[in-house]
Amino acid sequence: MAIRVLLVDDDIELLDIARILLQQTDPDLEIVVSSSVKDALEKLENEEFDVIISDYLMPDSSGLDMLEALRAAGDNIGFVIWTGHSKEEVVIKSLNLGADYYILKGEDYRRQFSAIRDIIQNVSKKKSAIKPQTIKQETASKFIHKLSHDVAGITHNIIGYATLLEEENNPDYMKGIGRLLTKLNDRVKTAVSEIDNGELND
Template identity: 60%
Template sequence: MTRVLFVDDDIELLDIAKLLLQQSDLDIEVIVATSVKEALERLEKEQFDIVIADYLMPDASGIDLLEAIRSSDDAIGFIMWTGHSREEVAIKALNLGADYYILKGANYRDQFNTIRDVMKKIISKKNTNSKTIQNIISQKKASEFIHRLSHDITGIIHNIIGYATLIEEEQDMSYIQGISRLVTKLSDRMKSAVETVDTGVLTL
């Protein structure tokens, strides 16, 4: 479930927002806050995926909220939804890391359809980023596993070569037994590696 924090000092608008957003086909939970202070308190205690905020509020601005969020978290989606159409505000919001800047209009239903579409884009982007991170982690695990395996096998092979050199030089049968032990060790190490992958101990 996607958790959304909607921040606006207009209580009636928050009621409408909660109703219309939760009527969508998105699996979301909408939590409301009537001030930047309340929003920051909630963000400190709870996890949210998206924040939707007005620009002008009594205690602080939506820009202040965005700056506070981005100072510690780049992953939360942020939508600035405001009646203020000043270009410099929009530019500053986007430069600070807002995902979208939407102007308020008279038709709330159309506005919330737009907000839902934007939220879908943010959710899709977050899911894509999450898969990318997981792929990177999987590749790192595979690389580390191969490195360890290569190190072990290289060490055993070097020892086998050493025994072979001694046999050639001294013709001592005890060295043949050493080679046999190392070949067995090498075989066991390869079987262990295969089992690690097959049983899912190494999750790629």
């Protein structure tokens, strides 16, 4: 599956070079370019991307402003700052805002874009691994109904044994409660396993 990358830089020629070199390093990368933060944000509203590679300073805004806006909106998209600015405070701020990597522009573009390709793949894998599961409402409703029914049946029987214990201190009643508690624990573990294994996913 192609990884969609949004390249953002106000240097049009550099954007073209970056697009060509990245696609040469990995033909499976789908590269889209933007020459301003405004244009990039408009593209992000209408298209899905896996990773953004953005310059730091641009005429209309900065890559950090875009990063901050995305993170404030809860967007966990992969974000790489690629810039010629090496000031320590900029590096620290970008990482604190949630950038995944900070890369200084170099002279050996072929070598650098090979490294950027690896970074893109790593960021994409990391973000994919933490994407929330999506569950159909109908499937979730059936699952909750079944779980509620099972748990209610077990707890009802526990209450029954507890009522008998109030009337007669019989060890068999305590054993019955113990068996039911084990059964309840197993049912909850099964439910958690079904969710973890993605059995409720679309």
